[in-house]
Amino acid sequence: AQKVTQAQTEISVVEKEDVTLDCVYETRDTTYYLFWYKQPPSGELVFLIRRNSFDEQNEISGRYSWNFQKSTSSFNFTITASQVVDSAVYFCALSENTGGFKTIFGAGTRLFVKA
Amino acid sequence: GAGVSQSPSNKVTEKGKDVELRCDPISGHTALYWYRQSLGQGLEFLIYFQGNSAPDKSGLPSDRFSAERTGGSVSTLTIQRTQQEDSAVYLCASSLTLAGRDTQYFGPGTRLTVL
Numbered sequence: 001a002q003k004v005t006q007a008q009t010e011i012s013v014v015e016k017e018d019v020t021l022d023c024v025y026e027t028r029d030t031t032y033y034l035f036w037y038k039q040p041p042s043g044e045l046v047f048l049i050r051r052n053s054f055d056e057q058n059e060i061s062g063r064y065s066w067n068f069q070k071s072t073s074s075f076n077f078t079i080t081a082s083q084v085v086d087s088a089v090y091f092c093a094l095s096e097n098t099g100g101f102k103t104i105f106g107a108g109t110r111l112f113v114k115a
Numbered sequence: 116g117a118g119v120s121q122s123p124s125n126k127v128t129e130k131g132k133d134v135e136l137r138c139d140p141i142s143g144h145t146a147l148y149w150y151r152q153s154l155g156q157g158l159e160f161l162i163y164f165q166g167n168s169a170p171d172k173s174g175l176p177s178d179r180f181s182a183e184r185t186g187g188s189v190s191t192l193t194i195q196r197t198q199q200e201d202s203a204v205y206l207c208a209s210s211l212t213l214a215g216r217d218t219q220y221f222g223p224g225t226r227l228t229v230l
Contacts, residue, residue: 033216043204045221052216091158095215100146101163101171103219108157 002027004094006106013082014114021077021109023092029053031097034068034075039108040088051075082113117141119222121207127228128197136192136225140209147190148219149182150206158206164190165213197229 003026013019025034036048049059051068059066063080079086089110095103120139128134140147149161161174164184175181179198184190194201204226208219 031215035218037221042223043226044223045206045208047218047220050216050218097215099213099215100148100210100217100219101160101213102215103148103160105158 002029002032002094002096002102002104004092004104004106006090006092006109008109009107010110010112012112012114015083016081018078018080019082019111019113021079021090021092021111023075023077023106025073025075025092025094027094027096029096029098033095033097035093035095035103036066036075036077037091037093038088039091045091048077079111082111084113084115087111087113119207119209119220121205121222121225123225124223125226125228127230129230130199131196133193133195134197134227136194136205136207136227138190138192138207138209138222140188140190140207141220142188144209144211144220145187146210146213146217146219147184148208148210149190149192150208151176151203152206152224153203161192163213194227197227199229202227202229 005024032053034051037045039045065078067076089108091108092106122137147164150158167184179195182192204224206224208221210217210219
């Protein structure tokens with residue numbers, strides 16, 4: 001069975017600090033997809049990134065970077081020089097090749113960035 | 116193009132009344148998903164559609180919940196005889212196909228409050 005664990009329930013940082021949100025997953029599939037979403041206070045989940053299991057290259061997009069390591073079944077998300085606007089709940093999700101209806105979301109990590 | 120839209124954005128109803136929540140997916144997306152998010156919680160999967168068909172209704176919390184999709188586009192989630200525990204944000208998402216690789220894009224949600 002697949003599982004996504006976001007062990008950090010809440011993280012609080014001061015603006016300009018770097019912060020890493022952890023995501024550990026379990027799956028028996030060799031082909032799978034990992035996602036990160038951001039849910040700001042407005043409530044809408046915003047898609048951030050998708051990685052497939054065959055692409056372990058780390059990715060950087062502005063202040064955001066993702067570290068995918070199959071050896072530890074982790075897909076961690078780092079925000080560099082955090083800003084108040086980064087305050088949100090962040091969800092990690094796993095989808096197996098079987099289909100999107102098998103997508104499992106982690107419990108989410110609430111990030112507070114203080115000015 | 117336009118994203119996923121949902122209406123109403125907020126719904127307050129009295130216990131025992133029926134409510135209908137509407138989701139308009141991204142044009143051309145064949146897969147549609149409904150989730151429920153209780154206050155401060157993660158996402159609870161309810162039901163998915165491939166075209167107009169919903170192959171698995173087992174995620175619906177009770178037989179008071181039903182959903183349909185017509186014309187491969189708009190979907191309606193109906194809750195009959197609402198109870199206070201139905202209070203939550205109901206999120207709809209759509210993806211190009213049902214494949215696990217296809218990103219789910221979320222609407223802004225409908226916040227349901229049952230008094």
